[in-house]
Amino acid sequence: xxxxxxxxxxxxxxxxxxxxxxxxxxxxxxxxxxxxxxxxxxxxxxxxxxxxxxxxxxxxxxxxxxxxxxxxxxxxxxxxxxxxxxxxxxxxxxxxxxxxxxxxxxxxxxxxxxxxxxxxxxxxxxxxxxxxxxxxxxxxxxxxxxxxxxxxxxxxxxxxxxxxxxxxxxxxxxxxxxxxxxxxxxxxxxxxxxxxxxxxxxxxxxxxxxxxxxxxxxxxxxxxxxxxxxxxxxxxxxxxxxxxxxxxxxxxxxxxxxxxxxxxxxxxxxxxxxxxxxxxxxxxxxxxxxxxxxxxxxxxxxxxxxxxxxxxxxxxxxxxxxxxxxxxxxxxxxxxxxxxxxxxxxxxxxxxxxxxxxxxxxxxxxxxxxxxxxxxxxxxxxxxxxxxxxxxxxxxxxxxxxxxxxxxxxxxxxxxxxxxx
Numbered sequence: 001x002x003x004x005x006x007x008x009x010x011x012x013x014x015x016x017x018x019x020x021x022x023x024x025x026x027x028x029x030x031x032x033x034x035x036x037x038x039x040x041x042x043x044x045x046x047x048x049x050x051x052x053x054x055x056x057x058x059x060x061x062x063x064x065x066x067x068x069x070x071x072x073x074x075x076x077x078x079x080x081x082x083x084x085x086x087x088x089x090x091x092x093x094x095x096x097x098x099x100x101x102x103x104x105x106x107x108x109x110x111x112x113x114x115x116x117x118x119x120x121x122x123x124x125x126x127x128x129x130x131x132x133x134x135x136x137x138x139x140x141x142x143x144x145x146x147x148x149x150x151x152x153x154x155x156x157x158x159x160x161x162x163x164x165x166x167x168x169x170x171x172x173x174x175x176x177x178x179x180x181x182x183x184x185x186x187x188x189x190x191x192x193x194x195x196x197x198x199x200x201x202x203x204x205x206x207x208x209x210x211x212x213x214x215x216x217x218x219x220x221x222x223x224x225x226x227x228x229x230x231x232x233x234x235x236x237x238x239x240x241x242x243x244x245x246x247x248x249x250x251x252x253x254x255x256x257x258x259x260x261x262x263x264x265x266x267x268x269x270x271x272x273x274x275x276x277x278x279x280x281x282x283x284x285x286x287x288x289x290x291x292x293x294x295x296x297x298x299x300x301x302x303x304x305x306x307x308x309x310x311x312x313x314x315x316x317x318x319x320x321x322x323x324x325x326x327x328x329x330x331x332x333x334x335x336x337x338x339x340x341x342x343x344x345x346x347x348x349x350x351x352x353x354x355x356x357x358x359x360x361x362x363x364x365x366x367x368x369x370x371x372x373x374x375x376x377x378x379x380x381x382x383x384x385x386x387x388x389x390x391x392x393x394x395x396x397x398x399x400x401x402x403x404x405x406x407x408x409x410x411x412x413x414x415x416x417x418x419x420x421x
Contacts (some may be wrong), residue, residue, distance in 0.1 A: 037083065039397065045154065045162035050097035053166035055107060059183045060156045060397075062417040064213050064284075065341050067408050069147065074103045084157030084419075085111035085144040088183040091170070098166045108185040109163055109171035110368035113142040113153065116168030120159035127365040132165065140365070154187075157400060158419040180418060181379050182216075182373070183388040188416075189375050189387070191366035192218035195339040196226065196361035199278035203227035206276040208267055210322045210327055212240035212251075214416045215339050220249045221385050225378075230278065232267055234325075239392075239413045247386070248251025250306030260321075264329050275331035283322035290421055320347055327353055338363035393417045 063086055070215045080353060091105040101107070120141075121129050129141035134151045142164075147157020154162065163169060173182040192215050201207060207223050209216045212235040223231050224247070233244040236254040250270060257263040268275050326336045327350060336359060354361070373409035378384055392415040395403050406414045 007382050008068060009346060010207065026154050032401055037401050039400055043239070044160045047093060047095050048162065048294070049164060050095040051165050053091055053098055053101060053163045053170065054093040055087065055089040055109060055161045055163055055170070056092050057087050057089040057156060057158055057161055059088045060084050060158070060181045060419045060421070061183060061187065062157070062392075062400075062403055062419065064215065066404070079151065081145070081147070082154040082158055083145045084155035086183065086186040086188070087144075087156035087161055088173075088180065088186065089161070089195070092160070094166060100168060105170075105172050106175050106182075107172055108182050109144070109156065109170050109281045110143055110162065110185075110190075111146075111187045112169075112365065112368060113144065113151075113164050114168060115165050116369070121168070121369075124162075124367055124370040126241055126367050126369050143365075155192075157419055159271075159397070162246070168369070171369075180391075181383065182379060184387050184419065185372055185375065185379075186368070187366065188189045188214050188218055188366040188387070190371040191215050191339055192373055193215055194364075194366045195219045195280045195282065195337050196222045197371070198335075198337040199223075199280055200335045200337075201226060201228055201278060204229045204272045205278065206230040206232075206275040207233040208279045208326075209233065209249075209281065210234050210326055211279050211283035212237070212244050212249075213282065213338060216240075216280070217244055217247070218385070218417070219280050219282060219339070220244055221247055222353050225384055230270060230276070231278050232270055234263070234267075237415075239410075239415055243415060247281070260325055260328060263325070267329050271331070275329055275334065277331060278335040278337060279324045279326040281322050281331045281336065281338045281340050285319055285340075286346065320332060320349075324350065327357075327359065330357070330359060332357045333359075335360040335362065339366070383417050391416045391418045397421045 024207050047054060066083055069083060088108045091101055091103050091107055093103060094101050110127070113132045114121050114129035115131035116126070118130040120126070131142055132142040132151070134142055134149065137149045139149050142151030142153050143155070144153050161185055171185055181327065195215065196219055199207060201223060203226070205228050207228050207230070209219050209231065212220070212233045216233065216235070217240065220231050220233050231249050233241070233249040233251045233252070234254055235241055241251045242254055252263065252266060254263065257266065277279050323338065330336055338361070379387065392413055393403070395417060397419045400419065403417050403419070407417055
């Protein structure tokens with residue numbers, strides 16, 4: 001059976017603490033190559049460290065970041081890696097050092113693994129946790145299901161998940177109803193919340209959001225909830241545009257404009273002629289229209305795996321059309337907030353324009369536990385952020401290969417997919 005992780009201490013093992021082998025009944029998505037996700041049956045995980053917990057997954061999201069592993073970041077993947085980082089479930093077992101958590105608790109697990117006590121965690125930056133930093137790769141905190149760069153930790157699109165640092169990570173949520181709304185605390189809600197907070201919005205501000213996938217759409221909803229006067233959403237997928245239009249967003253279809261300058265002019269017309277106060281780039285490395293970057297990514301993907309990884313770490317490039325659009329679109333003195341994942345090392349940026357316009361730029365993985373106390377009061381029966389109907393598709397885990405293909409190709413109206421083991 002294939003199992004993941006090249007880093008000691010994070011690997012899966014085949015026996016429980018009682019020495020009894022357990023086996024998942026329906027399997028879980030494994031990465032086997034570019035655009036090749038399969039469902040395999042493997043031994044269940046077990047407690048390995050005193051701070052571990054085992055969680056039986058009841059819901060797990062398919063994220064746009066997972067698609068980067070499906071396509072662009074394949075040089076950093078290992079055949080057999082378990083994918084996924086948006087889980088909710090029931091605690092089955094806890095290690096002796098895990099206080100405040102017990103079998104039967106319903107929890108959401110943040111996508112990053114952090115201790116909660118180091119300098120970085122105390123500063124509200126668990127994505128930089130000094131206890132779990134993947135130092136040999138020069139990266140921040142370990143992440144579930146996200147390449148060897150982030151520890152090759154087995155992911156959450158599975159029946160059972162071993163959760164390291166469970167004394168801090170899991171968030172206890174109410175049992176039973178209201179349904180699955182809490183699953184979005186693992187990634188979507190804190191990522192969108194941080195994107196809006198990093199945009200520096202105040203009541204009456206104007207905001208443009210590039211990319212209306214799950215994070216972009218939720219960022220629009222949060223901005224409106226927090227009092228933004230105008231929220232402009234830009235995308236090219238009809239289902240995304242229609243959904244955001246229903247949410248009260250002014251939407252612009254990228255396909256209807258002849259080039260960047262025409263789109264920028266249209267946004268300025270909606271923002272007193274100067275551009276929005278802030279722009280959120282919720283697209284990232286696979287932006288539509290980044291032809292040179294797309295060609296480079298494709299070429300790297302043709303190299304042997306080890307060579308491709310080394311080249312990407314030293315000379316990798318992104319498709320930067322969304323970020324360049326944000327720089328052109330935002331008003332002078334404005335802020336760009338980047339929530340879309342980028343992975344390039346030699347990306348060219350228009351520094352003269354950025355300096356001349358006196359722009360502020362904030363970015364990074366969402367610091368989930370930094371924001372959850374602000375978000376939890378909104379997960380009420382009133383559901384002001386509309387999370388109960390946020391997923392377009394609910395699918396069994398066994399259909400993961402179909403779901404990945406559908407989500408990447410944006411077919412069948414797929415805007416957000418939740419798996420159910």
